[in-house]
Amino acid sequence: MFELFNSMMKEEWRMHSSFFGNRGFxxxxVVIVAISMLLSLSMMIFGRIISQADVLLGLHYLLLFMGSMVGGFGLLGREVMNRRFSQASLLAYSSRTLPISERFIFSNFIVKDVIYYFxxxxxxxxxxxxxxxxxIDIHYSFLILLMTLFLxxxxxxxxxxxxxxxxxxxxKKALFLIFVVSIVLLVLFQGTGPEKLYVLPPLAMYIAPSVDLLIICLGLVLVPSIISIIFLKVDYPQFQKHYRNRFKGIAARLGFYGYSHFVAKEYLDLSRSEGGVGKIVFSFLVPVALIWLFLPQLLKLVPGLDILVVFAVVVGMMASSMYNWLVEFDMFSSYAFLPLTVPDxxxxxxxxxxxxxxxxxxxxxxxxxxxxxxFDIVHIVLLFVAVSMYMVSVTVYLTGLNTSISLxxxxxxxxxxxAIGPVVLGMIFLAQLNFHFVxxxxxxxPVALFVLKRSFVKWGKWEV
Structure with a gap:
């Protein structure tokens, strides 16, 4: 059955390379190498206030947050296996015709994605x-660090x-369960010191490698994944779904709004797609909850940083991911029959x-x-709005309607x-000097509005 996995790996490469060539993908x-190298070289400046243990702590939690942001496979199961995925029809879409189980196909899909992320x-x-x-004469064990960061x-x-x-x-019943779990975690971590963060098994394994810790790390990865695959939900509709016409009603209520019909369509697409509101929960709210859970302890290791400022900046950055949801699953070929341009x-x-x-x-x-x-709410809200607008303007200018692929x-x-890094770090640095500089x-x-204006000119030359 290795043939299926091999074909999926090739499919992923061809899908991305077809957009911008083999070399671009x-x-x-190489770009990631350059960015992370600059990050480590910055330790020449910040090494006096951040210990190597703190650096390792930050690295492992950074990778933990990255993993949490791409882990919503449970919602993607039906999208990938049961319908077209964006503009492409993947191999997994052939699950009904292949003589193998849906779980096996989706397991290959997940392993393929994880390997690509690696x-x-x-x-x-x-x-x-x-x-x-x-x-800069700081030495890490490459193989062990690679393994623990991946774990x-x-x-x-x-x-x-x-x-x-x-x-x-x-x-929706699960939302209540997740809410309760979140409250319990907040209570458990309330008032704890940053030393508690070092119990993260992969980080503990880097500090003191042992077979027991390796087993725990593998268990944290394999057990939840196996349970998820066992209870994978893939429905093959035996009948057509029918919805009453809500488009006119929603558009009418938004009649004062210039783009009421478009907004109504986006709302119906999101609510009727697989996962619905779950996309918001698991692509945005869960990572934000994790960040708020661990950020106070992490920032205790870096004196002088304002936790609320950092949180507002991070949430503003993450908010731009909602633009990805709006363009990722839309079939833009259908717009070609309408008197619309790409800027529209x-x-x-x-x-x-x-x-x-x-x-x-x-x-x-x-x-x-x-x-x-x-009393600081005006500053914090303004900071969030500004970062969110700037982030999405840069995203639109660079990627247009193909955000997930183009990046x-x-x-x-x-x-x-x-475009993003210096601005984000600059906002945090200004707040460290004086909160009111926010x-x-x-x-x-205005910079975001200018970039958006240039974006409309740039992408106006393209066809849907």
Missing amino acids: ALFP FLYVLPFTAGFVAGAFI SFCTGLSLVFLLSTVYANLG ILRSKLNSYSLLNVIPLAIIIITTVYTGRL YNAGTFAGYVL IASVILI
Whole structure:
């Protein structure tokens, strides 16, 4: 059965390389190497306030968060196995005609994705970081660090995979369970010191390698994943689904809004697609909850940083992922029959994105009130709005309507990092000097509007 896995690996390569060539896709890991090398070289500046133990802590939790952001496979099961996936029809879509089980096919799909993440992200990130550290005479064990970072990534992925599978089987009832679990975790971590974070098994294994810790790490990855695959939910509809016409009603209620018909379509697409609101929960809310859970302890290791400022910046960055949802599963070929241009579609997506931003905005407001900093709410909200607008403007300018695919192009991703990194770090640095300097983030709003204007000109030359 290795033939299926091999074919899926080739399919993934061809799907990406067809957009920007073999070289553009192959050079993507090189960009990751360069970024992580610069990160480790920055230790020449920050090494006096951050210990090597703290650096290892940050690396492992960074990979844990990355894994959690891509672990919603439980919701993708029916999307991948039972229908066209975006503009492409993957091998997994042939599950009804292949003489093998859906679980076996989807297991191959997941393993294929994990391997690609390993070679595209984890391996080059580790290699670049270790190489940069070696230049400044800091030595890490490359193979052990590679293994523990990969285990950390897979731990976050497998746990969210399990949660998303529970949601796929129980539906909205699972949201209550996840909410209860979140409250319990917040209570357990309330008041704990940063030393508790070092019990993360992959990190503990790097510090003190042992067979017992390796077994625990593998168990955290394999057990949730196996349970998720066993309870994988793949429905093959035996009848057509019928929905009453809600489009006219929704569009009418939004009649005051210039893009009411587009927004109504986006809402119906999201609510009727597999997972529905689960996409928001597992692609955004769960990672945000994890960040809020661990961020206070992580920032105790870096004195002077304002936790609320960092949280607002991170949530603003993550909010831009909602633009990806709006363009990833839309069939743009259907727009070709309408008197629309690419800028028209981009504006419609941006309007829907603005409405979806009510969710992270509410999180920012609740968090500000919860931390007892109501007097700082104007600064924090302004910072979030500015970062979110700037992030999505850069995303639109660089990727247009093909966000998920285009960012795997080495040049595009390098431009994305160079446009985002200095701005984000600059906002955090200004707040460290003086909290009221955060108000300078207002500059990002006209910059974002200018970038969007240039985006419409750039993508106006393309056809849907």
